[in-house]
Amino acid sequence: MTSTLQGTTPAARAPRARRGIASLPFLAPGTIFLIVFMAIPVGLLFFYTFFKRGRFGGLVFEFTLDNWIKLAEPLYLGVILQSIVLALIVTVLALLIGYPMAYAIAGLSPTWRTVALIAIVLPFWTNFLIRTYAWILLLNNAGWVNQWLQGLGLTDEPISMLYTPQAIVVGLLYMYLPLMVLPLYASLQQLDPSLREAATNLGASPWRAFRTVTLPLSLPGALTGCIFVFVPAMSNFVIPELIGGGKTIMVGNLVRDQFFEARDWPFGATLALVLTLLLVLVILVQSAVSRRLTEGPRRG
Amino acid sequence: MPTTRRIAAAAAGTIALAFAVTSCSSGGGGSETLDPAADLSEQTLTVSIWADYYPEDLAEQFEEATGVKTTIVNHTTNEDIVAKLTASSDPDIDVAFVSGQYAQALAEQGLLAKLDKSLIPNEENLYPEALELPYDEGNVYSEPYAWGTTGLCYRPDLTGYDPTSWNDLLTPKPELVGKTTMLSTDRWLAMPALKAAGNSLNTTDDAELDAAKAQLIETKPTLLAYDDTTFYTKLVSGEAAMVEAWDGWCNYGIADNPDITFVIPEEGADLWVDTMTVLESSKNKEAAMAFIDYILDPEVQSWVAENILYKVPNQAAMEALDPALIESYPTLGITVDELFEQEVIVDLGEDALKYVDLNAEVLATN
Numbered sequence: 218m219t220s221t222l223q224g225t226t227p228a229a230r231a232p233r234a235r236r237g238i239a240s241l242p243f244l245a246p247g248t249i250f251l252i253v254f255m256a257i258p259v260g261l262l263f264f265y266t267f268f269k270r271g272r273f274g275g276l277v278f279e280f281t282l283d284n285w286i287k288l289a290e291p292l293y294l295g296v297i298l299q300s301i302v303l304a305l306i307v308t309v310l311a312l313l314i315g316y317p318m319a320y321a322i323a324g325l326s327p328t329w330r331t332v333a334l335i336a337i338v339l340p341f342w343t344n345f346l347i348r349t350y351a352w353i354l355l356l357n358n359a360g361w362v363n364q365w366l367q368g369l370g371l372t373d374e375p376i377s378m379l380y381t382p383q384a385i386v387v388g389l390l391y392m393y394l395p396l397m398v399l400p401l402y403a404s405l406q407q408l409d410p411s412l413r414e415a416a417t418n419l420g421a422s423p424w425r426a427f428r429t430v431t432l433p434l435s436l437p438g439a440l441t442g443c444i445f446v447f448v449p450a451m452s453n454f455v456i457p458e459l460i461g462g463g464k465t466i467m468v469g470n471l472v473r474d475q476f477f478e479a480r481d482w483p484f485g486a487t488l489a490l491v492l493t494l495l496l497v498l499v500i501l502v503q504s505a506v507s508r509r510l511t512e513g514p515r516r517g
Numbered sequence: 518m519p520t521t522r523r524i525a526a527a528a529a530g531t532i533a534l535a536f537a538v539t540s541c542s543s544g545g546g547g548s549e550t551l552d553p554a555a556d557l558s559e560q561t562l563t564v565s566i567w568a569d570y571y572p573e574d575l576a577e578q579f580e581e582a583t584g585v586k587t588t589i590v591n592h593t594t595n596e597d598i599v600a601k602l603t604a605s606s607d608p609d610i611d612v613a614f615v616s617g618q619y620a621q622a623l624a625e626q627g628l629l630a631k632l633d634k635s636l637i638p639n640e641e642n643l644y645p646e647a648l649e650l651p652y653d654e655g656n657v658y659s660e661p662y663a664w665g666t667t668g669l670c671y672r673p674d675l676t677g678y679d680p681t682s683w684n685d686l687l688t689p690k691p692e693l694v695g696k697t698t699m700l701s702t703d704r705w706l707a708m709p710a711l712k713a714a715g716n717s718l719n720t721t722d723d724a725e726l727d728a729a730k731a732q733l734i735e736t737k738p739t740l741l742a743y744d745d746t747t748f749y750t751k752l753v754s755g756e757a758a759m760v761e762a763w764d765g766w767c768n769y770g771i772a773d774n775p776d777i778t779f780v781i782p783e784e785g786a787d788l789w790v791d792t793m794t795v796l797e798s799s800k801n802k803e804a805a806m807a808f809i810d811y812i813l814d815p816e817v818q819s820w821v822a823e824n825i826l827y828k829v830p831n832q833a834a835m836e837a838l839d840p841a842l843i844e845s846y847p848t849l850g851i852t853v854d855e856l857f858e859q860e861v862i863v864d865l866g867e868d869a870l871k872y873v874d875l876n877a878e879v880l881a882t883n
Contacts, residue, residue, distance in 0.1 A: 272867060273603045273622075274596070292881050299883065359754050377695060379756075380742045462742025463701055466881060474880060478702065479873045480596055 259493060265486035274480040284487040293471065297491070300467040303382065304451035307389045311397040311446045312439060314390075319401035319438075320431075323408075334402070337395045345392070349459050352388050353379060356460070380462030388460040389450045396445035404438025405431070437507045444503050448496050468492050551633045551803050558584030560804035565590050565598055566614040567791075572820050579811055585804040595619045595703070602628055602796065611799040612808055617652035617790040618704075620659040621864040629658040630795040636806035639813035644853050647830035650790055652863045659792035660809050662818075663765075663827040666788055666851065666859050667705060668781040670749065670767035672774070675758035683713035683782045686761060687736045694739045696758040698751060701743035704787070704862055706733065706876050709761060712784040718860050721868040726875055733879045743880070752777055763789075764848040768826035771846055779848050781859070788859040790830070822849060828856070 266284050269277040287293065322333045340348060355361050356379040363375040378384055408431060416426040454469030463470075468488060475485030562579075568591040572578065576587040592598035595616050602608050602623060615623065623629050634640060640648075640660065653659045669680050676693060680686070686709055689697050700706060708718045710729035720726065741757050749770030751757035762770075767779040793812060795805040812818055815833035822829050822838055826846050829835060843850040865872070 270870075271603075272870070274600045275604065292878060295883065296881055357754065357756050359756060462698075462740070462744070463880065464737065464740065464742060465883060471881060474877055477594070477596055478880075479877045480600065481873070481877075 259490070262486040262490045262493070265483050266490060268483050270481045270483050272480075274476070274482055276482060281483075284484045287484055288487055288491065293488070296466060296471050297468050297495075299465070300451050300469070301495075303385060303389070303467060304447050306386055307393065307450045308397075308443050308447045310386070310390050311394050312443060315394055315397035315401055315442060316435075316439065319398050319405050322398070322402050323405040330406075334399075337398055341395065346455065346459075348392070349388060349456060352384070352391070352460055356384055356387075379460065380464060382461065382465045385457050385461040385465060385467075388456040389453060392453070392456065393446040393450055396449070397442035400441040400445060401435065401438045404435045404441075408434055433510070436510050440503050440507050440510075444500055447499060451496065452492055551636060551806065553636060553803075555803040557804050557807055560801040561586040561588070562611050562801055562804045562808055563588045563590060563609060564612040564614075564808065565592050565601075565610045567592060570614070570791075570821075570825060572824070578817075579808060582811060583804070583807050585801075585807065587808070599623065607798045608796070610796055611801050611805045613794050613796060614662060614791060615794060616862070617650060617659065617661075617792050618862045618864040620792045620794050621652040622866075622869075623794065624653065624658040625864070625866075628797055630797045630799065630802055630805075631657055632660065632795060632809070633802070633806050636803065637810040637813065639810045642813055642815050642818075642831050642833040644830055644832045644835075646853050646857055651861050652790070653792070659794045660813060661830040662791045662793050662812065663821050663825070663829050664788065664790040664856065665764040665828050665848070666781055666856060667700070667708065667761065667763050667786045668767075668779055669759055670752060670762035670770060670777060670779050671759035672752055672755070672777055674776055675755065679778070680759060680780065681783050683709040683784050685782075686759060687713055687732055689739050689759070693758055695741050696756075697740055698742050698744040698748045698757050698760040699736070699740055700745050700748075700761050700763075701876065701880060702745045703876075704872055705761065706743075706879060707872055708787055709782075710736075712782065712786060715784065718787055719863050719865060721865055721871060723871070726871055730875050730879060733875075734882050737879065737882065749773075749777075764851065765825060765827035768846045768848055772826075775845070781851075781855070786859050788856055788861045790861070 265276060267280055267282070269279045269281050269283070271277050318337075322330055322337075325333060353360070357363070358375040358377060358379070360379070362378065363372075366372045366376065412430050412434075413426050416430050417423070421429065451467070452469040452472075454467060454473045457463070457465055457467045457470055466474075469492075472485055472488045472492065475481045475488060479485070562585050564576075564587065566589060571589070576589045579585060579587050590610070592601070592614075598613055598615055599619055599622070602610065602613060603626065613623075620629065637660065640656065643661065647661050647664075648654075648656050650656075650661065669683075669686060671680060673679060675696070686697055686699065699709065704718065707726070707729050710732040711718050711720060711725065713732070714725065714728055716722075716725045716729070741751065744751065744760070748757065748760040748762055749766055752760055752770045753773045762779070764779055767777065770777045771779075793809050795802060795809070799805050813831060815831055815837060818829045818831040819834035819837060821827055822834060823842065826849065828849055828851065838849065
């Protein structure tokens with residue numbers, strides 16, 4: 218029996234209550250960590266949203282709903298919506314590029330697999346800012362890409378690529394593509410080859426075997442990859458600032474600017490909380506869908 | 518200010534955030550008398566200053582001269598250090614470098630100690646005008662470290678003409694669309710629009726600010742980018758033809774391309790001053806005063822002009838400056854009279870938030 222199927226057999230499920238108590242000591246460190254570094258800070262954020270700002274940051278302890286009212290302004294809603302759209306585009310592109318990559322890597326010999334995986338992870342060894350600045354060197358009007366395009370006679374005038382929303386998509390895609398490839402690879406590599414062989418033996422074409430066997434079984438990995446890409450892409454503020462030239466801003470920039478430029482902690486907290494809630498919602502949807510996919514439709 | 522590092526600020530600010538809940542500050546006025554005979558070697562000193570804005574061995578130099586054990590810490594922006602200073606009653610900083618308008622605000626909150634002039638004899642090296650700056654008349658709470666203005670830094674070979682007005686930036690010629698950058702921080706975002714309309718850069722009038730905001734939103738699509746930190750490199754690479762720039766920073770471009778030119782637009786600009794202040798909470802005030810006095814030594818303060826390429830308010834230091842340096846970097850030759858034709862940025866109290874909101878809205882508009 219394969220590992221993917223094992224988890225779904227009733228025998229593998231211990232009675233709920235007993236399992237709960239037994240795992241308590243194992244859960245404790247993580248739970249404490251989450252309470253101290255997640256629950257309490259988020260609680261503080263929530264608390265901040267109901268007060269007025271101090272002149273140099275901080276809070277004035279006067280109750281107000283202004284921060285939530287301000288959030289409804291088209292200006293801010295527009296930025297949130299724009300961030301969702303940009304992050305979605307990046308996620309879809311990452312999936313389209315990442316899936317074939319992961320599929321190909323999973324089919325390599327073990328040696329080449331290691332090489333390919335190292336190649337994918339390698340950029341992470343370089344500082345994030347340096348990699349971002351590299352894109353500036355590549356994309357600017359006097360940059361390498363334009364020099365090549367002009368040198369090859371493909372264009373006379375440099376094409377403006379940097380400081381555009383498209384450049385932000387490219388930057389985010391580059392940054393987070395490995396986060397799509399790795400979970401996809403993990404799920405594709407786990408697939409039992411005999412399942413595909415069975416499909417082929419029963420007369421399925423390679424495409425049909427892929428569509429009905431491999432693809433559905435790799436969907437949880439794809440969903441995980443989508444979350445890994447969407448969540449940080451949505452909240453990134455460095456790439457919009459450096460590669461987007463500060464002209465197209467995302468909700469991450471908005472949060473940062475509220476704290477550092479505007480020194481408006483309560484409104485910054487409101488924005489940060491909304492961003493967090495949005496991302497939690499996305500993750501909840503993902504895990505619900507993912508559970509359905511692995512466990513099949515609920516019985517009874 | 519000039520050393521705004523927005524990204525690094527993110528990290529530093531997280532720390533400030535941690536102090537949020539305990540936000541409170543004790544009042545003060547700085548009336549205690551200092552002991553001129555205090556043994557400085559018994560004191561320690563913590564100085565907070567912008568990164569890359571002082572000689573690397575400043576702490577050792579000062580320690581050698583006075584025996585004071587000195588630690589230098591960096592802040593990235595005025596907002597950053599002010600948040601740190603206002604967040605706790607004893608931030609463990611003795612001397613803080615802030616821009617003039619922030620020194621004014623901190624003094625009004627009672628956070629700064631009055632300077633003991635008997636311990637700062639080197640004040641006499643300053644230009645007389647440097648004692649009459651409106652954010653702190655008579656330098657009661659602050660001594661100036663460096664000063665300058667803001668204008669247009671441009672490549673004549675790329676612009677094809679010599680800009681003279683803020684409108685050259687706000688409504689660029691068609692061929693310069695996508696080839697200009699503006700500062701996006703603090704009071705410098707609104708300044709070109711306010712000055713172009715003939716208004717004060719310290720205005721608190723809502724109609725004037727709304728007009729400036731509308732202009733800036735109109736200008737936004739014509740910009741290559743907002744840039745507070747690398748605009749001069751964009752000039753050097755030719756990506757930009759004209760940028761809003763602090764005079765000292767334009768020099769960093771000139772260092773790579775001597776064709777780059779700086780002009781103060783005819784409508785006028787700001788006079789910004791970076792100052793040194795002593796915290797009221799400091800327990801080492803004698804050492805702090807000695808530190809400020811040490812900086813005001815022409816030999817020491819001239820380092821700023823020679824290495825950072827900012828003008829210093831120290832007459833003795835400026836007069837001793839190598840004329841060849843001024844020839845290479847003409848902004849160093851801007852006279853005190855020319856500087857004082859510009860408008861000094863002052864603190865606006867609660868109305869400062871109007872500028873904060875203006876910036877936030879302009880930057881968030883697509």
